[in-house]
Amino acid sequence: MRPNSRFAQVQPIGLDEVAAAAGTDPDVLRLENLDTDVPPPPVAVAATTRALAEGTGNSWLPLTGLPVLCEAVAAELHRRTGLEHDPLSQVVITSGGTSAVMPTLLATTEPGDPVVLTDPTYAGLFQRVRLSGARPRLVPLTVDGGRWRLDRDALGQVREAAALLLMSPSMPSGVIFSLEDWQAIAETCARTGAYLIYDAAMERIVFDGQPRINPCQVDGLAERTITIGSVSKEYRMIGWRIGWIAGPADIMARIRVAAIYNTTVAGGYAQLGAAAALADPAGAGVDEAVAEYQARHDTVLAQLSGLPVVRAGGGWSCLFDAAAVGLTAPELSARLLEKGRIAATPMTAWGEAVAGRHVRLVFSAEPVKRLSDLRARFDAALEG
Incomplete structure (x- = not known):
C-alpha cells in the first residue's frame, strides 16, 4: 500500500475496540460509548x-x-x-x-x-x-x-x-x-x-x-x-x-x-x-434529560469517592486518572473489563500528555440503579 502522510499520526479512536471486547454481556456496564437510553423528543x-x-x-x-x-x-x-x-x-x-x-x-x-x-x-x-x-x-x-x-x-x-x-x-x-x-x-x-x-x-x-x-x-x-x-x-x-x-x-x-x-x-x-x-415549545425534554444526566454523574462521583475521578461541569462523561493508581490508561481499561465488568475507553487518541493518562466513564446510557455497584466493580479491577 502506498504511504499517505495524512494518516501518519492519525490514531484509532479506541471506542470500537473496547465495545467489541465487551461484546453483548448484559452484566457489563457500558461506559465506553456516547449513546443514551434517555428517549428522544416525542x-x-x-x-x-x-x-x-x-x-x-x-x-x-x-x-x-x-x-x-x-x-x-x-x-x-x-x-x-x-x-x-x-x-x-x-x-x-x-x-x-x-x-x-x-x-x-x-x-x-x-x-x-x-x-x-x-x-x-x-x-x-x-x-x-x-x-x-x-x-x-x-x-x-x-x-x-x-x-x-x-x-x-x-x-x-x-x-x-x-x-x-x-x-x-x-x-x-x-x-x-x-x-x-x-x-x-x-x-x-x-x-x-x-x-x-x-x-x-x-x-x-x-x-x-x-x-x-x-x-x-x-x-x-x-x-x-x-x-x-x-x-x-x-x-x-x-x-x-x-x-x-x-x-x-x-x-x-x-x-x-x-x-x-x-x-x-x-x-x-x-x-x-x-x-x-x-x-418544540415545550423544550423537547432537554431540561429533564440534563437533570437525569446530572443524577448519573453525581452517582459516579459518589461511588468513586476518594479515587482520582474528576468532576465534570456538564456533558455525558467524566475522566478517571489511571496514572494516579499506578496504571496506564490501556492497562486500567483492560482491568476494568476483565475484573470489574466495566467497558471504558482509554483516552490515548484524545490528546497527548493529559488525555493519555485517563480513561473515560460515560454515564449517558447507564441509569443510576445500574451505577450503584460501580465502586465494587472498580475495587475488583484495582485489586492486586
Whole structure:
C-alpha cells in the first residue's frame, strides 16, 4: 500500500475496540460509548414517522438543508446568542455534528496551519485536524479544586493559529469555560487572526446551575465564531445524524461548497424530525434529560469517592486518572473489563500528555440503579 502522510499520526479512536471486547454481556456496564437510553423528543419521533408515512423528505435537495430546518437552526441560534443568521446563506445542514468539522477545517485552514485544541479533547476533533492536513496545537486542561480548568497561561503563549477548535462543555472531560476563559480565547483569536470553531453540541448539558456562556456573547468573538451544532446530545437524537454549521456569511460561502462535496446533505426525513425538536415549545425534554444526566454523574462521583475521578461541569462523561493508581490508561481499561465488568475507553487518541493518562466513564446510557455497584466493580479491577 502506498504511504499517505495524512494518516501518519492519525490514531484509532479506541471506542470500537473496547465495545467489541465487551461484546453483548448484559452484566457489563457500558461506559465506553456516547449513546443514551434517555428517549428522544416525542415531537421529533412523530414528525419523522409522519414524514416517512407521507413520503415527504425523500430527497437530497436542497444540497445544504431543508429551509424549514435551516430556519429552525437560525431561530435557535438567535435564542442562544441574540445574533441573526440568514437561514439561506449562513446555515448549512450536515450529517451529524462531526460531519461538520472537516468542511469547516478545509475552509479555514491551509496544510500545516496550527489549530488550537485542549488536551484532552474529543478524538473526532483532534484526529480530524490531522486528517485535514492542519497541525494540532494542544493547550492543556488542569485539575483545580477537583474540576477541570483551562490553562489560560498556556493559551497566552499561542502566537500562531488559523483556528481554535473548542467545546464547552467539552468531551471527554466535561470542562465548561468561564467568562474569563472566553475572554482569553477572544484575545488569542485577535492576536493570531484565528477563527473560533465552536462545537456547541452539549452547550445546554450543564450541571450544578452553572451559567451557560455562548462565545458569540463575548466581545470580539461574534464576528469570528463558526458554530457547529447537532440534535444528537441535547435532544438525544443520535440516530437521526443531523448537525449544522453557522457563521459569518463570507466564510460560510466557502463552507457551503466544502459541505456539499463532503456529504451532500443529511436525510430529509431526519431533517424534518430535527426541525420539530428545535421548534418544540415545550423544550423537547432537554431540561429533564440534563437533570437525569446530572443524577448519573453525581452517582459516579459518589461511588468513586476518594479515587482520582474528576468532576465534570456538564456533558455525558467524566475522566478517571489511571496514572494516579499506578496504571496506564490501556492497562486500567483492560482491568476494568476483565475484573470489574466495566467497558471504558482509554483516552490515548484524545490528546497527548493529559488525555493519555485517563480513561473515560460515560454515564449517558447507564441509569443510576445500574451505577450503584460501580465502586465494587472498580475495587475488583484495582485489586492486586
